[in-house]
Amino acid sequence: MALSALLALAMLLWSPPVGDLAAQVFRTELFQDAGLAIWNGSWYGGHYTLTYSVLFPPLAALLGPQVVGTLAVVSSSYLFDRLVRDRWGVEARWATLWFAAGVVTLLADGQLTFALGVALGLASLRCLQTGRGALVIATAAACPLASPVAGAFLGGVLLAGAAEPGRRPNRLAIAAGALSLTLVLVPNLAFPEAGHFPFVFSSYVAIPLWCAGALVLTQGVREEERALRRVLVAYVLAATVIWLAPNAMGGNAVRLGALFGGPVLAAVLLSRRPRPTVPTWFFAPLLVLAIAGSLYWQLTASVTQIARSVGDPSTKAAYFHPAARWLRVHGGEGMRIEVPPTANHWESAYLATKFELARGWLRQLDTTRDDLFYDEKKLTVDSYGAWLRANAISYVALPDAPLDYSSVAERRLILGEPSYLEPRFHSEHWRIYAVRDPKPLVAPLGTAAAEVLWFGRQGFALDVKRPGEFLVRVNFTPYWSIAHGKGCILHHGDWTVARANRPGVFRVAADFSVGRAWNAVTGAKKTC
Incomplete structure (x- = not known):
């Protein structure tokens, strides 16, 4: 923990202006301006915000995004150390030092939201290890609300590790894993958006190659490490599905292996000292390759991000x-x-x-x-x-x-x-x-007439001179609510149509309600 704290403090003082940090800074400012808003009109003609993170923006607004990331990284280092020492003993202390240094790469990458999710995910695993049932559930719920990527990892690890054929399953682990995955899924149903994250083959192939190597290296302790080996197999299968079917997770799938792969493998090898089940001439080079590959996997993104930001x-x-x-x-x-x-x-x-x-x-x-x-x-x-x-x-x-x-x-x-x-x-x-000749953000349809009063992050307002319909070139959402005036909100392609029934101020804002959430789930295209 001391090593992680020292490195994290150095990174906090330096705060390299890497690309992912820009997104964290913007979302913090958005919360300071609009609170826990469901909509951001400043990017892409409007999009949902809560599928990115629910917990990080308010914490970052209170403490600062880099401070939240630093606290999350130091907490993760401590929790990983406790998890590893209780499972594999003091022989695995070098693995905890590896993780203590490696987790600081999340600060170097600017992945502060993910860092918060990692800390909560490790807290859930630690509570499971020590038998604190209520805290297992609470932290398993908080993890995906901090970072859906971390929540998906936690849910997958818990389910794969707990579901052992022929043995009584750990019901608490299964419940926590199912809850974590549910809280990844539900916000995406309530706030649906089409989109996929690139996942190129060169990124994908690292996962099956590394996991295959880890399975060979741990073959000698397959009975003691059944849960870990199930997680490795599940990780390969899930990553393959993600690679084959473009989706929002995409290349983010590599984060689990890049961050945890090397330290966890080191913990197993240092504590179990498995007897090689393959010839030494194959085992030794494979071990060296696995360690070197793990270090490269963990560090390459950070080095690239920092190098890109220096001097820009x-x-x-x-x-x-x-x-x-x-x-x-x-x-x-x-x-x-x-x-x-x-x-x-x-x-x-x-x-x-x-x-x-x-x-x-x-x-x-x-x-x-x-x-x-x-x-x-x-x-x-x-x-x-x-x-x-x-x-x-x-x-x-x-x-x-x-x-x-x-x-x-x-x-x-x-x-x-x-x-x-x-x-x-x-x-x-x-x-x-x-x-030249740009299309206006607001265009009257038919004989309607209005003046645009404001166009903002959370909606828009018109001063209607003649009632009627107006094409508003912001993305339609079922969460549009008429905050002032009488009328209806419809859609036209991806855009919004505002129907004002009478002259005067007509103000529209994105506002959450259970009914509108149901409309989003069912694909309703009007708000009247």
């Missing part, structure tokens, strides 16, 4: 000030703006607090709603212009900073200055273009 000017708030000033003066606060995502994605935090961005920092949504940026054959001058108009984008702000891989082709296209982009501003780091 777009990780500083001041980098965005010239663009923000110009946009504010030229009406950008009432418009949708495309900023090609930078390599570290800090536009999603620094600009999204004041402006509505066409994109943001949620890969699952970006690959689905903006899929043309992930296929250069789809991204042409014509398709880009159609995308800008379809999404009611008024300005394109191009930074000179290193870009995300999905933005490289877009930058080349913008610099070619197609006819529908009019250069309006050029500074040291920014070029801003106006989209």
Whole structure:
């Protein structure tokens, strides 16, 4: 624990501005501004927030995101040490030191939400180990509410480890695992969104290769480590399904093996000292390869993230000030703006607090709603212009900073200055273009007439002059509620239609209720 605390403190003081940290900072600011909101209108034309994390934003708003991550990492180190020593003895102390250092990579990656989920998941396992039934259930419920990824891992580990054929199952473990998986599933039913996270073969294949090696290395203690070996097999099967069927988990599946694989394998080998069941000439190189591979697996993402952020000017708030000033003066606060995502994605935090961005920092949504940026054959001058108009984008702000891989082709296209982009501003780091003849965010249908009063993160308001229907180019959600005025909310494709029955202020906000949650589950397309 001391090692983890020392390294975590150093990381807290350094706080490298890695890409995933930008998302945590933005969600913390969103909670400070709107509380535990179910909707974020600053990215992607609007999307749900609670499927990302319920517990992290309020804790981060109270303590600061990096502090929450630091406390979670140190807690995880302590809990892992207790779990390992009680199961495998003091002989496994080097494994706990490995984990104490390795878990700090979550701070280096900026995966603070996941770090909180890991701490709660380890707390659930520790409570199970010590027979504290109520706390097992409580922490198993809290884990997916902190991080659905961690909750899925916890549920899978508990169920695979407890369900042993021919033996009496551990009912508490099964109940806790089922609860954790349920609380991953239920928010996704109540707040459904199409999207998938990329999971390339080179990432996937590490899981079956590593697990196969671990199964060979632990073959000599297969009776003592039946539960662990079941977890390894279940992990391979689950990862294979995730790889074959694109989904929101995607490449996040590697996190379990990358973080825990090496330390857990080391604990088993140090304490059990299994007798090799394969020739020494095969066992020894396999052991070396497993250890080296585990270290590489654990460290490579952190090294890559930090290297990407060092020296990147777009990780500083001041980098965005010239663009923000110009946009504010030229009406950008009432418009949708495309900023090609930078390599570290800090536009999603620094600009999204004041402006509505066409994109943001949620890969699952970006690959689905903006899929043309992930296929250069789809991204042409014509398709880009159609995308800008379809999404009611008024300005394109191009930074000179290193870009995300999905933005490289877009930058080349913008610099070619197609006819529908009019250069309006050029500074040291920014070029801003106006989209010629952009579609408005709010368009009257028929004879209706209204003035847009505000367009915000949680909804919109119109001053209706003539009643009727208005096409509002924000994503439809069954949670739209008419906070002021009389009328109805309908959908038109992905967009929203507001039907105002009388003149005056017509205000719409995203608001949770059980009835609206049921509408979301059943796919209802109107709120009247």
